Amino acid sequence: MMSEIEIWLPVAALVAAFGVWAYKRYQVIMADGKVSLDEIIDAVTEGTDKVEEIQEAVEDAKDGE
Numbered sequence: 001m002m003s004e005i006e007i008w009l010p011v012a013a014l015v016a017a018f019g020v021w022a023y024k025r026y027q028v029i030m031a032d033g034k035v036s037l038d039e040i041i042d043a044v045t046e047g048t049d050k051v052e053e054i055q056e057a058v059e060d061a062k063d064g065e
Helices: 004-030 037-064
Strands: none
Touching: 004 037
């Protein structure tokens, strides 16, 4: 049986990757010094998809316990 670390490590990696993605996305949005509504909507849409991936990984990890 897998230890809890082995189960939750992929989830932690996804959360860390989301943090890196969010920071890079912020840099892209702020690169020109202006923030448009389209940029925000795109970032939120992409972020929602990534959060759903993390949610699925958490559910899979819970099922694997």
